[in-house]
Amino acid sequence: MILACQNINKAFGTNVILKDASFHIEEKEKAAIVGINGAGKSTLLKIIMKQIPADSGEVILAKDRTIGYLAQHEAVSSGNSIYEELLEVKQDIFELERHIRTLELQMKSQSGGELEQTLELYNRLNTEFEQKNGYACKSEIVGVLKGLGFTEDEFSKQVDTLSGGQKTRVALGKLLLAKPDLILLDEPTNHLDMQSIAWLENFLINYSGAVIIVAHDRYFLNRVVSKVIEIDHAKATTFLGNYSAYSEKKAQLRDSQLKAWMNQQREIKHQQEVIDKLKSFNREKSIKRAESREKMLEKMEVLDRPDTEVQELKLSLEPRFPSGNDVLRVEGLAKSFGDHTLFTDLDFEIKRGERVALIGNNGTGKTTILKIINELLAADAGSFTLGSKVCIGYYDQEHHVLHMEKTLFEEISDDYPTLTNTEIRNVLAAFLFTGDDVFKRISDLSGGERGRVSLAKLMLSEANFLILDEPTNHLDILSKEILEQALNRYTGTVFYVSHDRYFINQTATRILELTGNTLVNYIGNYDYYLEKKDELTKIYVPSATEEETASLPSSSAETAGKLTWQQQKEEQARIRKRQNELKKTEDRIHVLEVRDKEIDELMMQEEVFTNVAKCVELNKEKTAINEELEQLYERWEELAE
Known part of the structure:
Protein backbone atom coordinates (compact mmCIF):
# COMPACT_ATOMS: atom_id res chain seq x y z
CA MET A 1 0.00 0.00 0.00
CA ILE A 2 1.38 3.40 -1.00
CA LEU A 3 -1.40 5.72 0.30
CA ALA A 4 -4.17 5.47 2.88
CA CYS A 5 -6.86 8.03 3.64
CA GLN A 6 -8.63 7.32 6.93
CA ASN A 7 -11.86 9.01 8.04
CA ILE A 8 -11.24 12.30 6.24
CA ASN A 9 -13.74 15.02 7.17
CA LYS A 10 -13.96 18.45 5.56
CA ALA A 11 -16.60 21.16 5.62
CA PHE A 12 -16.70 24.77 4.41
CA GLY A 13 -19.04 26.47 6.84
CA THR A 14 -22.25 24.42 6.91
CA ASN A 15 -21.43 22.73 3.59
CA VAL A 16 -20.07 19.25 4.38
CA ILE A 17 -17.76 18.17 1.53
CA LEU A 18 -16.26 14.95 2.93
CA LYS A 19 -17.57 12.77 5.75
CA ASP A 20 -15.48 9.88 7.09
CA ALA A 21 -13.94 9.35 3.65
CA SER A 22 -11.63 6.31 3.68
CA PHE A 23 -9.81 4.45 0.90
CA HIS A 24 -6.34 3.17 0.04
CA ILE A 25 -4.15 2.99 -3.05
CA GLU A 26 -1.86 0.02 -3.74
CA GLU A 27 1.57 0.09 -5.40
CA LYS A 28 1.28 0.65 -9.19
CA GLU A 29 -2.53 0.97 -8.92
CA LYS A 30 -4.39 3.35 -11.25
CA ALA A 31 -7.49 4.83 -9.60
CA ALA A 32 -10.10 7.47 -10.46
CA ILE A 33 -11.99 9.83 -8.17
CA VAL A 34 -15.42 10.62 -9.63
CA GLY A 35 -18.44 12.67 -8.58
CA ILE A 36 -20.59 15.56 -9.77
CA ASN A 37 -19.16 19.09 -9.96
CA GLY A 38 -18.70 20.43 -6.42
CA ALA A 39 -18.62 16.95 -4.84
CA GLY A 40 -15.15 17.55 -3.37
CA LYS A 41 -12.82 15.70 -5.77
CA SER A 42 -10.24 18.51 -6.12
CA THR A 43 -10.57 19.27 -2.41
CA LEU A 44 -9.63 15.67 -1.60
CA LEU A 45 -6.51 15.87 -3.80
CA LYS A 46 -5.48 19.12 -2.06
CA ILE A 47 -5.94 17.46 1.36
CA ILE A 48 -3.73 14.54 0.25
CA MET A 49 -1.11 17.08 -0.89
CA LYS A 50 -1.48 18.94 2.46
CA GLN A 51 -2.33 22.16 0.58
CA ILE A 52 -5.47 22.49 2.69
CA PRO A 53 -6.04 20.82 6.08
CA ALA A 54 -8.71 18.22 6.75
CA ASP A 55 -11.01 18.98 9.70
CA SER A 56 -10.19 15.49 10.98
CA GLY A 57 -8.84 12.19 9.70
CA GLU A 58 -5.44 11.11 8.49
CA VAL A 59 -3.54 10.85 5.20
CA ILE A 60 -0.70 8.30 5.30
CA LEU A 61 1.93 8.11 2.55
CA ALA A 62 4.23 5.08 2.66
CA LYS A 63 7.73 5.77 3.98
CA ASP A 64 10.34 7.12 1.53
CA ARG A 65 7.75 7.46 -1.26
CA THR A 66 7.53 10.52 -3.50
CA ILE A 67 4.32 12.15 -4.65
CA GLY A 68 3.61 14.54 -7.56
CA TYR A 69 0.53 16.65 -8.26
CA LEU A 70 -0.92 18.46 -11.29
CA ALA A 71 -3.69 20.88 -10.32
CA GLN A 72 -6.55 21.62 -12.71
CA HIS A 73 -5.22 24.97 -13.98
CA GLU A 74 -1.58 24.55 -13.03
CA ALA A 75 0.87 26.42 -15.23
CA VAL A 76 4.62 26.96 -15.21
CA SER A 77 6.14 30.41 -15.61
CA SER A 78 9.78 31.03 -16.51
CA GLY A 79 12.09 32.58 -19.07
CA ASN A 80 13.24 29.10 -20.16
CA SER A 81 12.32 27.55 -23.46
CA ILE A 82 9.90 24.59 -23.34
CA TYR A 83 12.78 22.15 -23.86
CA GLU A 84 14.98 23.83 -21.20
CA GLU A 85 12.08 23.75 -18.72
CA LEU A 86 11.82 19.96 -19.05
CA LEU A 87 15.61 19.54 -18.95
CA GLU A 88 15.52 20.97 -15.40
CA VAL A 89 13.66 17.86 -14.21
CA LYS A 90 16.65 15.71 -15.16
CA GLN A 91 19.37 18.01 -13.74
CA ASP A 92 20.60 15.28 -11.37
CA ILE A 93 21.28 13.02 -14.39
CA PHE A 94 23.10 15.76 -16.30
CA GLU A 95 25.13 16.57 -13.16
CA LEU A 96 26.01 12.89 -12.88
CA GLU A 97 27.07 12.82 -16.55
CA ARG A 98 29.32 15.88 -16.04
CA HIS A 99 30.93 14.17 -13.03
CA ILE A 100 31.59 11.02 -15.14
CA ARG A 101 33.21 13.09 -17.91
CA THR A 102 35.42 14.86 -15.34
CA LEU A 103 36.57 11.49 -13.96
CA GLU A 104 37.41 10.33 -17.50
CA LEU A 105 39.71 13.33 -17.92
CA GLN A 106 41.30 12.77 -14.49
CA MET A 107 42.06 9.09 -15.19
CA LYS A 108 44.25 10.04 -18.19
CA SER A 109 46.85 11.54 -15.83
CA GLN A 110 46.49 9.10 -12.90
CA SER A 111 48.19 5.82 -12.05
CA GLY A 112 48.49 3.21 -9.31
CA GLY A 113 46.19 3.42 -6.27
CA GLU A 114 44.83 6.83 -7.23
CA LEU A 115 43.70 5.51 -10.61
CA GLU A 116 42.19 2.42 -9.00
CA GLN A 117 40.19 4.58 -6.58
CA THR A 118 38.95 6.88 -9.37
CA LEU A 119 38.05 3.87 -11.53
CA GLU A 120 35.97 2.39 -8.72
CA LEU A 121 34.05 5.67 -8.37
CA TYR A 122 33.73 5.91 -12.16
CA ASN A 123 32.19 2.43 -12.40
CA ARG A 124 29.80 3.16 -9.55
CA LEU A 125 28.60 6.43 -11.14
CA ASN A 126 28.28 4.77 -14.55
CA THR A 127 26.04 2.07 -13.06
CA GLU A 128 23.89 4.75 -11.40
CA PHE A 129 23.73 6.67 -14.72
CA GLU A 130 22.51 3.57 -16.56
CA GLN A 131 19.94 2.78 -13.84
CA LYS A 132 18.53 6.30 -14.23
CA ASN A 133 18.25 5.73 -17.99
CA GLY A 134 20.78 8.49 -18.58
CA TYR A 135 21.68 7.49 -22.14
CA ALA A 136 18.02 7.82 -23.25
CA CYS A 137 17.27 10.89 -21.11
CA LYS A 138 17.11 13.49 -23.91
CA SER A 139 15.13 11.25 -26.24
CA GLU A 140 12.71 10.63 -23.33
CA ILE A 141 12.19 14.39 -22.95
CA VAL A 142 11.56 14.76 -26.70
CA GLY A 143 9.13 11.81 -26.58
CA VAL A 144 7.11 13.37 -23.75
CA LEU A 145 6.98 16.79 -25.47
CA LYS A 146 5.83 15.28 -28.76
CA GLY A 147 3.37 13.02 -26.95
CA LEU A 148 1.80 16.07 -25.30
CA GLY A 149 1.33 17.75 -28.68
CA PHE A 150 4.38 20.02 -28.99
CA THR A 151 6.16 20.04 -32.36
CA GLU A 152 9.96 20.31 -32.57
CA ASP A 153 9.79 23.88 -33.89
CA GLU A 154 7.92 24.81 -30.67
CA PHE A 155 10.62 23.39 -28.33
CA SER A 156 12.50 26.70 -28.41
CA LYS A 157 9.45 28.83 -27.54
CA GLN A 158 9.76 30.75 -24.28
CA VAL A 159 7.42 29.39 -21.58
CA ASP A 160 6.20 32.86 -20.58
CA THR A 161 4.85 33.44 -24.11
CA LEU A 162 2.66 30.29 -24.09
CA SER A 163 -1.11 30.12 -23.64
CA GLY A 164 -2.57 28.85 -20.35
CA GLY A 165 -3.32 25.44 -21.85
CA GLN A 166 0.22 25.10 -23.23
CA LYS A 167 1.71 26.02 -19.84
CA THR A 168 -0.43 23.32 -18.23
CA ARG A 169 0.91 20.80 -20.76
CA VAL A 170 4.49 21.83 -19.88
CA ALA A 171 3.67 21.32 -16.17
CA LEU A 172 2.22 17.89 -16.97
CA GLY A 173 5.36 16.98 -18.96
CA LYS A 174 7.61 17.96 -16.02
CA LEU A 175 5.54 15.85 -13.64
CA LEU A 176 5.60 12.77 -15.90
CA LEU A 177 9.37 13.04 -16.38
CA ALA A 178 9.94 13.38 -12.61
CA LYS A 179 8.41 9.88 -12.17
CA PRO A 180 7.19 10.14 -8.55
CA ASP A 181 5.94 6.95 -6.86
CA LEU A 182 2.40 8.41 -6.78
CA ILE A 183 0.97 10.89 -9.30
CA LEU A 184 -2.19 12.93 -8.63
CA LEU A 185 -3.79 14.38 -11.78
CA ASP A 186 -6.71 16.81 -11.72
CA GLU A 187 -8.39 16.94 -15.17
CA PRO A 188 -5.17 16.15 -17.11
CA THR A 189 -6.97 15.81 -20.49
CA ASN A 190 -8.53 19.30 -20.54
CA HIS A 191 -5.87 20.86 -22.77
CA LEU A 192 -4.96 17.81 -24.86
CA ASP A 193 -6.18 16.79 -28.31
CA MET A 194 -7.24 13.21 -29.07
CA GLN A 195 -3.79 12.09 -30.19
CA SER A 196 -2.15 13.45 -27.00
CA ILE A 197 -4.87 11.91 -24.80
CA ALA A 198 -4.24 8.51 -26.41
CA TRP A 199 -0.49 8.96 -25.79
CA LEU A 200 -1.13 9.90 -22.13
CA GLU A 201 -3.37 6.85 -21.70
CA ASN A 202 -0.59 4.52 -22.85
CA PHE A 203 1.98 6.37 -20.72
CA LEU A 204 -0.14 5.98 -17.55
CA ILE A 205 -1.14 2.37 -18.30
CA ASN A 206 2.56 1.45 -18.48
CA TYR A 207 3.67 3.79 -15.66
CA SER A 208 5.63 1.98 -12.96
CA GLY A 209 4.13 4.05 -10.12
CA ALA A 210 0.59 4.56 -8.79
CA VAL A 211 -1.79 7.15 -10.23
CA ILE A 212 -4.92 8.91 -8.91
CA ILE A 213 -6.94 10.74 -11.58
CA VAL A 214 -9.81 13.20 -11.37
CA ALA A 215 -11.34 13.39 -14.87
CA HIS A 216 -14.66 13.65 -16.69
CA ASP A 217 -13.26 11.80 -19.73
CA ARG A 218 -15.00 8.41 -19.40
CA TYR A 219 -13.19 6.82 -22.36
CA PHE A 220 -9.86 7.80 -20.76
CA LEU A 221 -10.93 6.38 -17.37
CA ASN A 222 -12.17 3.17 -18.99
CA ARG A 223 -8.75 2.54 -20.51
CA VAL A 224 -6.52 3.58 -17.59
CA VAL A 225 -8.06 2.85 -14.18
CA SER A 226 -8.84 -0.37 -12.32
CA LYS A 227 -10.45 1.26 -9.27
CA VAL A 228 -13.04 4.03 -8.93
CA ILE A 229 -13.55 6.06 -5.75
CA GLU A 230 -16.92 7.81 -5.88
CA ILE A 231 -17.68 10.88 -3.77
CA ASP A 232 -21.44 11.16 -3.40
CA HIS A 233 -23.17 13.22 -0.72
CA ALA A 234 -19.82 13.59 1.11
CA LYS A 235 -19.31 9.81 1.34
CA ALA A 236 -16.49 7.94 -0.44
CA THR A 237 -17.31 4.50 -1.87
CA THR A 238 -14.74 2.29 -3.63
CA PHE A 239 -15.61 0.21 -6.71
CA LEU A 240 -13.18 -2.21 -8.37
CA GLY A 241 -12.96 -2.09 -12.17
CA ASN A 242 -12.94 0.67 -14.79
CA TYR A 243 -15.55 3.40 -15.30
CA SER A 244 -18.04 1.17 -17.14
CA ALA A 245 -17.83 -1.47 -14.39
CA TYR A 246 -18.35 1.25 -11.76
CA SER A 247 -21.35 2.68 -13.63
CA GLU A 248 -22.95 -0.75 -13.86
CA LYS A 249 -22.26 -1.64 -10.21
CA LYS A 250 -23.49 1.79 -9.08
CA ALA A 251 -26.82 1.27 -10.87
CA GLN A 252 -27.14 -2.23 -9.35
CA LEU A 253 -26.30 -0.89 -5.87
CA ARG A 254 -28.84 1.92 -6.19
CA ASP A 255 -31.50 -0.57 -7.31
CA SER A 256 -30.78 -2.97 -4.45
CA GLN A 257 -30.78 -0.12 -1.89
CA LEU A 258 -34.11 1.13 -3.24
CA LYS A 259 -35.61 -2.39 -3.14
CA ALA A 260 -34.37 -2.92 0.44
CA TRP A 261 -35.88 0.42 1.51
CA MET A 262 -39.19 -0.31 -0.25
CA ASN A 263 -39.37 -3.80 1.29
CA GLN A 264 -38.70 -2.38 4.74
CA GLN A 265 -41.30 0.36 4.25
CA ARG A 266 -43.80 -2.30 3.14
CA GLU A 267 -42.98 -4.38 6.23
CA ILE A 268 -43.33 -1.34 8.55
CA LYS A 269 -46.69 -0.49 6.99
CA HIS A 270 -47.86 -4.11 7.31
CA GLN A 271 -46.79 -4.32 10.96
CA GLN A 272 -48.53 -1.01 11.71
CA GLU A 273 -51.75 -2.30 10.13
CA VAL A 274 -51.54 -5.51 12.20
CA ILE A 275 -50.91 -3.45 15.37
CA ASP A 276 -53.90 -1.20 14.65
CA LYS A 277 -56.09 -4.25 13.95
CA LEU A 278 -55.02 -6.02 17.14
CA LYS A 279 -55.75 -2.91 19.20
CA SER A 280 -59.17 -2.59 17.58
CA PHE A 281 -60.13 -6.04 18.98
CA ASN A 282 -59.91 -4.41 22.43
CA ARG A 283 -58.91 -7.70 24.09
CA GLU A 284 -56.13 -7.86 26.69
CA LYS A 285 -54.32 -10.64 24.82
CA SER A 286 -54.53 -8.77 21.50
CA ILE A 287 -53.31 -5.51 23.04
CA LYS A 288 -50.25 -7.25 24.53
CA ARG A 289 -49.43 -8.75 21.16
CA ALA A 290 -49.79 -5.29 19.60
CA GLU A 291 -47.43 -3.79 22.20
CA SER A 292 -44.89 -6.58 21.53
CA ARG A 293 -44.96 -5.76 17.81
CA GLU A 294 -44.56 -2.03 18.59
CA LYS A 295 -41.38 -2.78 20.56
CA MET A 296 -40.03 -4.78 17.60
CA LEU A 297 -40.71 -1.83 15.30
CA GLU A 298 -38.94 0.58 17.64
CA LYS A 299 -35.81 -1.63 17.64
CA MET A 300 -35.76 -1.87 13.84
CA GLU A 301 -32.93 0.10 12.21
CA VAL A 302 -34.85 2.15 9.67
CA LEU A 303 -33.05 2.54 6.34
CA ASP A 304 -32.66 5.97 4.78
CA ARG A 305 -34.41 6.39 1.46
CA PRO A 306 -31.79 6.23 -1.35
CA ASP A 307 -31.42 9.59 -3.06
CA THR A 308 -32.88 8.77 -6.48
CA GLU A 309 -33.83 12.38 -7.16
CA VAL A 310 -30.33 13.57 -8.06
CA GLN A 311 -30.26 17.23 -9.00
CA GLU A 312 -29.70 17.11 -12.74
CA LEU A 313 -30.23 18.98 -15.97
CA LYS A 314 -33.66 18.54 -17.50
CA LEU A 315 -32.67 18.81 -21.13
CA SER A 316 -35.21 18.35 -23.90
CA LEU A 317 -34.25 19.21 -27.48
CA GLU A 318 -36.95 19.23 -30.14
CA PRO A 319 -37.16 21.08 -33.47
CA ARG A 320 -40.14 23.38 -34.10
CA PHE A 321 -40.47 21.94 -37.62
CA PRO A 322 -38.47 19.43 -39.76
CA SER A 323 -35.93 20.54 -42.33
CA GLY A 324 -35.58 19.19 -45.86
CA ASN A 325 -33.56 16.01 -46.41
CA ASP A 326 -30.46 17.97 -47.58
CA VAL A 327 -29.33 19.96 -44.53
CA LEU A 328 -25.84 21.19 -45.47
CA ARG A 329 -23.61 21.02 -48.56
CA VAL A 330 -20.03 22.34 -48.40
CA GLU A 331 -17.99 22.68 -51.59
CA GLY A 332 -14.34 23.69 -52.13
CA LEU A 333 -13.98 25.27 -48.67
CA ALA A 334 -10.53 26.73 -47.88
CA LYS A 335 -9.11 28.82 -45.04
CA SER A 336 -5.68 30.14 -44.12
CA PHE A 337 -4.38 32.55 -41.51
CA GLY A 338 -1.34 34.30 -42.99
CA ASP A 339 1.09 31.64 -44.18
CA HIS A 340 -0.65 28.93 -42.13
CA THR A 341 -3.08 26.87 -44.26
CA LEU A 342 -5.77 25.12 -42.21
CA PHE A 343 -7.59 23.31 -45.02
CA THR A 344 -8.17 23.48 -48.76
CA ASP A 345 -10.88 22.26 -51.13
CA LEU A 346 -13.11 20.65 -48.48
CA ASP A 347 -16.30 18.95 -49.73
CA PHE A 348 -18.90 17.30 -47.53
CA GLU A 349 -22.64 17.12 -46.99
CA ILE A 350 -24.96 16.36 -44.08
CA LYS A 351 -28.43 14.81 -44.36
CA ARG A 352 -31.44 15.21 -42.06
CA GLY A 353 -31.26 13.06 -38.91
CA GLU A 354 -27.49 12.56 -39.00
CA ARG A 355 -25.31 13.22 -35.95
CA VAL A 356 -21.91 14.05 -37.42
CA ALA A 357 -18.79 14.50 -35.26
CA LEU A 358 -15.91 16.60 -36.64
CA ILE A 359 -12.62 15.49 -35.09
CA GLY A 360 -8.91 16.23 -35.58
CA ASN A 361 -5.84 17.48 -33.75
CA ASN A 362 -5.75 20.93 -32.15
CA GLY A 363 -5.14 23.69 -34.69
CA THR A 364 -6.45 21.81 -37.73
CA GLY A 365 -9.40 24.19 -38.14
CA LYS A 366 -12.42 22.35 -36.69
CA THR A 367 -13.90 25.35 -34.85
CA THR A 368 -13.08 27.52 -37.89
CA ILE A 369 -15.37 25.32 -40.06
CA LEU A 370 -18.22 25.76 -37.57
CA LYS A 371 -17.69 29.53 -37.49
CA ILE A 372 -17.74 29.73 -41.30
CA ILE A 373 -21.05 27.83 -41.44
CA ASN A 374 -22.45 30.19 -38.78
CA GLU A 375 -21.16 33.15 -40.84
CA LEU A 376 -18.98 34.34 -37.96
CA LEU A 377 -15.93 33.99 -40.20
CA ALA A 378 -15.43 34.27 -43.96
CA ALA A 379 -13.90 31.44 -45.98
CA ASP A 380 -11.00 32.19 -48.35
CA ALA A 381 -12.61 30.06 -51.05
CA GLY A 382 -15.55 27.70 -51.57
CA SER A 383 -19.14 27.90 -50.41
CA PHE A 384 -21.75 26.22 -48.26
CA THR A 385 -25.48 25.83 -48.84
CA LEU A 386 -28.14 25.25 -46.20
CA GLY A 387 -31.10 23.10 -47.21
CA SER A 388 -34.79 23.91 -47.20
CA LYS A 389 -36.30 25.09 -43.87
CA VAL A 390 -32.99 24.65 -42.02
CA CYS A 391 -32.93 26.56 -38.72
CA ILE A 392 -29.54 26.60 -36.93
CA GLY A 393 -28.98 26.45 -33.18
CA TYR A 394 -25.33 27.21 -32.29
CA TYR A 395 -23.46 26.25 -29.11
CA ASP A 396 -20.13 28.08 -28.90
CA GLN A 397 -17.43 26.73 -26.55
CA GLU A 398 -16.25 30.30 -25.86
CA HIS A 399 -19.87 31.36 -25.24
CA HIS A 400 -19.71 34.38 -27.54
CA VAL A 401 -23.47 33.90 -28.02
CA LEU A 402 -23.91 35.06 -24.41
CA HIS A 403 -23.91 38.72 -23.34
CA MET A 404 -21.49 39.09 -20.42
CA GLU A 462 -36.28 24.72 -31.19
CA ALA A 463 -33.75 24.60 -34.04
CA ASN A 464 -33.66 21.64 -36.44
CA PHE A 465 -29.89 21.80 -37.09
CA LEU A 466 -27.66 21.96 -33.99
CA ILE A 467 -24.04 23.05 -34.44
CA LEU A 468 -22.10 22.41 -31.24
CA ASP A 469 -18.51 23.36 -30.42
CA GLU A 470 -17.14 21.21 -27.56
CA PRO A 471 -20.55 20.88 -25.84
CA THR A 472 -19.24 18.64 -23.03
CA ASN A 473 -16.49 21.02 -21.84
CA HIS A 474 -16.94 21.83 -18.12
CA LEU A 475 -19.89 19.39 -17.79
CA ASP A 476 -19.67 16.70 -15.12
CA ILE A 477 -20.24 13.06 -16.08
CA LEU A 478 -23.93 13.04 -15.10
CA SER A 479 -24.64 16.15 -17.20
CA LYS A 480 -22.78 14.62 -20.15
CA GLU A 481 -24.96 11.52 -19.96
CA ILE A 482 -28.10 13.68 -19.93
CA LEU A 483 -26.87 15.61 -22.99
CA GLU A 484 -26.11 12.30 -24.76
CA GLN A 485 -29.63 11.04 -24.12
CA ALA A 486 -31.15 14.33 -25.32
CA LEU A 487 -29.14 14.28 -28.58
CA ASN A 488 -29.97 10.62 -29.24
CA ARG A 489 -33.71 11.41 -28.85
CA TYR A 490 -33.44 14.58 -30.95
CA THR A 491 -35.21 14.24 -34.33
CA GLY A 492 -33.24 17.04 -36.02
CA THR A 493 -29.65 17.06 -37.32
CA VAL A 494 -26.45 17.55 -35.30
CA PHE A 495 -22.97 18.64 -36.40
CA TYR A 496 -20.45 18.99 -33.60
CA VAL A 497 -16.78 19.30 -32.67
CA SER A 498 -15.67 17.31 -29.62
CA HIS A 499 -12.58 15.58 -28.22
CA ASP A 500 -14.72 13.57 -25.77
CA ARG A 501 -14.37 10.11 -27.30
CA TYR A 502 -16.97 8.47 -25.04
CA PHE A 503 -19.49 11.19 -25.97
CA ILE A 504 -18.69 10.70 -29.69
CA ASN A 505 -19.07 6.93 -29.34
CA GLN A 506 -22.49 7.34 -27.72
CA THR A 507 -23.91 9.95 -30.12
CA ALA A 508 -22.20 10.02 -33.55
CA THR A 509 -23.69 8.25 -36.56
CA ARG A 510 -20.81 9.50 -38.72
CA ILE A 511 -17.32 10.95 -38.12
CA LEU A 512 -15.38 13.43 -40.26
CA GLU A 513 -11.67 13.58 -39.44
CA LEU A 514 -9.84 16.77 -40.44
CA THR A 515 -6.31 15.60 -41.24
CA GLY A 516 -3.68 16.49 -43.82
CA ASN A 517 -5.70 19.61 -44.80
CA THR A 518 -8.57 17.39 -45.96
CA LEU A 519 -11.48 15.34 -44.59
CA VAL A 520 -11.79 11.57 -44.19
CA ASN A 521 -15.30 10.17 -43.78
CA TYR A 522 -16.17 7.30 -41.37
CA ILE A 523 -19.70 5.90 -41.47
CA GLY A 524 -19.95 4.87 -37.82
CA ASN A 525 -19.11 5.84 -34.23
CA TYR A 526 -15.71 6.27 -32.53
CA ASP A 527 -15.07 2.54 -32.17
CA TYR A 528 -15.61 2.15 -35.94
CA TYR A 529 -13.27 5.12 -36.54
CA LEU A 530 -10.49 3.46 -34.49
CA GLU A 531 -10.98 0.19 -36.36
CA LYS A 532 -10.74 1.83 -39.82
CA LYS A 533 -8.45 4.82 -39.18
CA ASP A 534 -5.15 3.36 -40.45
CA GLU A 535 -6.78 1.75 -43.47
CA LEU A 536 -8.75 4.80 -44.61
CA THR A 537 -6.01 7.35 -43.87
CA LYS A 538 -3.69 5.44 -46.20
CA ILE A 539 -6.35 5.54 -48.92
CA TYR A 540 -7.64 9.11 -48.61
CA VAL A 541 -4.61 10.98 -47.21
CA PRO A 542 -1.68 9.17 -48.87
CA SER A 543 0.61 12.17 -48.35
CA ALA A 544 0.11 12.17 -44.54
CA THR A 545 3.60 10.66 -44.11
CA GLU A 546 6.33 9.68 -46.52
CA GLU A 547 6.26 6.14 -45.20
CA GLU A 548 2.55 5.78 -45.87
CA THR A 549 2.91 7.14 -49.41
CA ALA A 550 5.81 4.80 -50.08
CA SER A 551 3.84 1.80 -48.82
CA LEU A 552 1.13 2.36 -51.45
CA PRO A 553 1.64 1.37 -55.10
CA SER A 554 2.20 4.60 -57.09
CA SER A 555 -0.95 4.19 -59.16
CA SER A 556 -2.96 3.53 -55.99
CA ALA A 557 -1.54 6.64 -54.28
CA GLU A 558 -2.34 8.82 -57.29
CA THR A 559 -5.88 7.49 -57.56
CA ALA A 560 -6.48 7.85 -53.81
CA GLY A 561 -5.29 11.45 -53.89
CA LYS A 562 -7.81 12.28 -56.59
CA LEU A 563 -10.84 10.76 -54.86
CA THR A 564 -13.55 13.35 -54.35
CA TRP A 565 -15.77 13.66 -51.27
CA GLN A 566 -18.64 12.00 -53.14
CA GLN A 567 -16.36 9.16 -54.24
CA GLN A 568 -15.22 8.64 -50.63
CA LYS A 569 -18.85 8.28 -49.56
CA GLU A 570 -19.70 5.94 -52.43
CA GLU A 571 -16.60 3.81 -51.85
CA GLN A 572 -17.31 3.41 -48.14
CA ALA A 573 -20.98 2.66 -48.80
CA ARG A 574 -19.88 0.01 -51.32
CA ILE A 575 -17.50 -1.54 -48.76
CA ARG A 576 -20.24 -1.61 -46.10
CA LYS A 577 -22.71 -3.17 -48.57
CA ARG A 578 -20.15 -5.85 -49.50
CA GLN A 579 -19.49 -6.59 -45.81
CA ASN A 580 -23.23 -7.01 -45.18
CA GLU A 581 -23.60 -9.30 -48.20
CA LEU A 582 -20.62 -11.38 -47.02
CA LYS A 583 -22.29 -11.82 -43.61
CA LYS A 584 -25.61 -12.86 -45.21
CA THR A 585 -23.78 -15.33 -47.48
CA GLU A 586 -21.98 -16.89 -44.50
CA ASP A 587 -25.27 -17.18 -42.58
CA ARG A 588 -26.99 -18.85 -45.55
CA ILE A 589 -24.08 -21.29 -46.03
CA HIS A 590 -24.32 -22.24 -42.36
CA VAL A 591 -28.09 -22.91 -42.59
CA LEU A 592 -27.72 -25.09 -45.71
CA GLU A 593 -24.76 -27.04 -44.32
CA VAL A 594 -26.72 -27.82 -41.14
CA ARG A 595 -29.73 -28.98 -43.20
CA ASP A 596 -27.51 -31.10 -45.47
CA LYS A 597 -26.13 -32.87 -42.40
CA GLU A 598 -29.66 -33.41 -41.05
CA ILE A 599 -30.72 -35.07 -44.37
CA ASP A 600 -27.73 -37.47 -44.18
CA GLU A 601 -28.75 -38.45 -40.65
CA LEU A 602 -32.40 -38.89 -41.69
CA MET A 603 -31.42 -41.16 -44.62
CA MET A 604 -29.77 -43.53 -42.16
CA GLN A 605 -33.00 -44.04 -40.21
CA GLU A 606 -34.91 -47.27 -41.09
CA GLU A 607 -38.32 -45.62 -41.31
CA VAL A 608 -36.86 -43.23 -43.90
CA PHE A 609 -34.60 -45.42 -46.10
CA THR A 610 -37.43 -48.01 -46.39
CA ASN A 611 -39.81 -45.26 -47.57
CA VAL A 612 -39.11 -44.73 -51.30
CA ALA A 613 -41.20 -41.56 -51.63
CA LYS A 614 -39.50 -39.96 -48.63
CA CYS A 615 -36.04 -40.91 -49.94
CA VAL A 616 -36.78 -39.32 -53.32
CA GLU A 617 -38.04 -36.13 -51.64
CA LEU A 618 -34.96 -35.84 -49.39
CA ASN A 619 -32.63 -36.63 -52.28
CA LYS A 620 -34.14 -33.82 -54.37
CA GLU A 621 -33.74 -31.40 -51.43
CA LYS A 622 -30.10 -32.49 -50.92
CA THR A 623 -29.33 -31.98 -54.62
CA ALA A 624 -30.85 -28.46 -54.52
CA ILE A 625 -28.87 -27.65 -51.37
CA ASN A 626 -25.59 -28.78 -52.94
CA GLU A 627 -26.25 -26.73 -56.09
CA GLU A 628 -27.02 -23.61 -54.03
CA LEU A 629 -24.00 -24.23 -51.81
CA GLU A 630 -21.69 -24.37 -54.84
CA GLN A 631 -22.96 -20.93 -55.94
CA LEU A 632 -22.67 -19.55 -52.41
CA TYR A 633 -19.10 -20.82 -51.98
CA GLU A 634 -18.09 -19.06 -55.20
CA ARG A 635 -19.89 -15.88 -54.16
CA TRP A 636 -18.23 -15.98 -50.74
CA GLU A 637 -14.79 -16.18 -52.37
CA GLU A 638 -15.58 -13.13 -54.54
CA LEU A 639 -16.83 -11.10 -51.57
CA ALA A 640 -13.97 -12.15 -49.30
CA GLU A 641 -11.28 -10.99 -51.76
Missing part, protein backbone atom coordinates in the same frame (compact mmCIF):
# COMPACT_ATOMS: atom_id res chain seq x y z
CA GLU A 405 -23.13 42.26 -19.07
CA LYS A 406 -26.60 40.68 -18.73
CA THR A 407 -28.08 38.64 -15.89
CA LEU A 408 -29.25 35.09 -16.55
CA PHE A 409 -32.87 36.27 -16.45
CA GLU A 410 -32.18 39.06 -18.96
CA GLU A 411 -30.24 36.69 -21.25
CA ILE A 412 -33.33 34.51 -21.64
CA SER A 413 -36.05 37.19 -21.51
CA ASP A 414 -34.37 39.45 -24.11
CA ASP A 415 -34.00 36.61 -26.63
CA TYR A 416 -37.43 35.09 -25.91
CA PRO A 417 -39.71 38.04 -25.00
CA THR A 418 -42.92 35.97 -25.23
CA LEU A 419 -41.93 33.87 -22.19
CA THR A 420 -43.51 34.81 -18.85
CA ASN A 421 -41.42 35.37 -15.71
CA THR A 422 -42.54 31.98 -14.38
CA GLU A 423 -41.63 30.22 -17.64
CA ILE A 424 -38.16 31.81 -17.63
CA ARG A 425 -37.58 30.76 -14.02
CA ASN A 426 -38.75 27.21 -14.84
CA VAL A 427 -36.31 26.97 -17.77
CA LEU A 428 -33.41 28.21 -15.65
CA ALA A 429 -34.41 25.87 -12.80
CA ALA A 430 -34.22 22.95 -15.27
CA PHE A 431 -30.58 23.95 -15.74
CA LEU A 432 -29.95 24.15 -11.98
CA PHE A 433 -30.31 27.95 -11.56
CA THR A 434 -32.80 28.67 -8.78
CA GLY A 435 -33.69 31.52 -6.43
CA ASP A 436 -31.39 34.55 -6.67
CA ASP A 437 -29.07 32.64 -9.06
CA VAL A 438 -31.18 34.00 -11.94
CA PHE A 439 -29.95 37.54 -11.19
CA LYS A 440 -26.25 36.66 -11.42
CA ARG A 441 -24.36 38.32 -14.28
CA ILE A 442 -23.08 36.03 -17.05
CA SER A 443 -19.58 37.48 -16.50
CA ASP A 444 -19.62 36.19 -12.90
CA LEU A 445 -20.42 32.57 -13.87
CA SER A 446 -17.94 29.68 -14.12
CA GLY A 447 -17.25 27.98 -17.44
CA GLY A 448 -19.59 25.11 -16.54
CA GLU A 449 -22.39 27.51 -15.54
CA ARG A 450 -22.05 29.47 -18.80
CA GLY A 451 -22.24 26.16 -20.64
CA ARG A 452 -25.56 25.41 -18.91
CA VAL A 453 -26.97 28.82 -19.92
CA SER A 454 -25.93 28.19 -23.53
CA LEU A 455 -27.64 24.79 -23.42
CA ALA A 456 -30.81 26.44 -22.03
CA LYS A 457 -30.86 28.88 -24.97
CA LEU A 458 -30.25 25.98 -27.36
CA MET A 459 -33.24 24.12 -25.93
CA LEU A 460 -35.50 27.18 -26.32
CA SER A 461 -34.37 27.79 -29.90
